[in-house]
Amino acid sequence: MPELPDVETFKRYVDSTSLHHRIKKVEVDAPRMLRVAPRILRKALEGSEFSKTERLGKYLLISVKGGPWLVLHFGMSGMLEYAKDAGERPAHTHLLVHFANGYRLAGIWQRRLGRIDLADDPVAYAEAHDLGPDALDRAIGLKDFKRMLRERRGTIKAALMDQIFLSGIGNIYSDEILFQSGTRPDVKVSGLSDARMRTLHRAMRHVLRIAIARQADPDRLPESWLLPHRYKGGKCPYCGGALQQKRSSGRTAYFCPHCQQ
DNA sequence: ACATTGACCTGAGAGC
DNA sequence: TGCTCTCAGGTCAATG
Numbered sequence: 001m002p003e004l005p006d007v008e009t010f011k012r013y014v015d016s017t018s019l020h021h022r023i024k025k026v027e028v029d030a031p032r033m034l035r036v037a038p039r040i041l042r043k044a045l046e047g048s049e050f051s052k053t054e055r056l057g058k059y060l061l062i063s064v065k066g067g068p069w070l071v072l073h074f075g076m077s078g079m080l081e082y083a084k085d086a087g088e089r090p091a092h093t094h095l096l097v098h099f100a101n102g103y104r105l106a107g108i109w110q111r112r113l114g115r116i117d118l119a120d121d122p123v124a125y126a127e128a129h130d131l132g133p134d135a136l137d138r139a140i141g142l143k144d145f146k147r148m149l150r151e152r153r154g155t156i157k158a159a160l161m162d163q164i165f166l167s168g169i170g171n172i173y174s175d176e177i178l179f180q181s182g183t184r185p186d187v188k189v190s191g192l193s194d195a196r197m198r199t200l201h202r203a204m205r206h207v208l209r210i211a212i213a214r215q216a217d218p219d220r221l222p223e224s225w226l227l228p229h230r231y232k233g234g235k236c237p238y239c240g241g242a243l244q245q246k247r248s249s250g251r252t253a254y255f256c257p258h259c260q261q
Numbered sequence: 262a263c264a265t266t267g268a269c270c271t272g273a274g275a276g277c
Numbered sequence: 278t279g280c281t282c283t284c285a286g287g288t289c290a291a292t293g
Contacts, residue, residue, distance in 0.1 A: 076286035112271040154263055
């Protein structure tokens with residue numbers, strides 16, 4: 001679930017709550033998600049403070065002053081909660097950072113699919129993990145977008161969701177981008193016209209920007225979007241026809257067979 | 262170079 | 278009530 005707009009919202013949340021407080025203690029319990037020894041993680045954080053954040057696709061990186069970056073990936077169910085440190089922890093908490101100001105930041109993963117790691121540098125981390133440019137990277141203009149698409153085969157939906165191609169877009173938002181650009185999910189990239197690539201590029205930036213502005217809250221997304229209607233039996237907000245679902249590459253794509261050609 | 266499948270994990274909902 | 282099955286989502290590895 002946490003795709004680019006959700007993670008951007010987490011980033012702003014951390015920025016407004018968790019920076020510049022001395023880290024008193026770190027508790028971590030995340031056997032599978034943890035890519036670094038618990039001891040190393042604690043040692044890197046305790047006594048220091050978070051100083052700034054960066055987002056790379058679906059990854060959130062938090063800089064530890066005078067140390068490495070804490071890397072968080074939220075998988076399908078991860079979230080953060082900053083609250084008064086009252087000694088208890090929310091269910092499914094696998095990372096707990098106690099600050100000297102009496103608050104704590106909890107990393108909550110209901111399903112234990114995610115990642116907790118350390119990195120020396122965001123750029124190096126992205127390279128090491130085959131992360132493509134962020135989908136909202138200003139440097140990815142229309143020209144680059146077209147060039148990148150021309151190098152690919154396969155379907156457009158697979159391309160959008162491929163984190164090596166572009167990072168940040170998953171199943172949910174790829175459906176929205178395809179809907180708003182009137183493109184079928186299973187269209188082959190090789191058959192896309194210049195005009196269609198332009199529309200896709202626009203829709204991609206538009207969808208991600210608006211979703212961020214609405215804090216990636218599904219209840220606050222425009223009714224004219226696909227997402228509020230993206231369920232079994234949902235109707236296209238544009239033509240009123242039944243939305244279709246189709247399974248491809250293990251994911252369910254929702255689209256309007258009438259409005260998306 | 263692409264698609265497909267299953268594993269990972271958990272809770273919700275369906276169907277019996 | 279309670280069991281079993283399926284599904285959702287992101288990533289990764291194995292296979293076609």
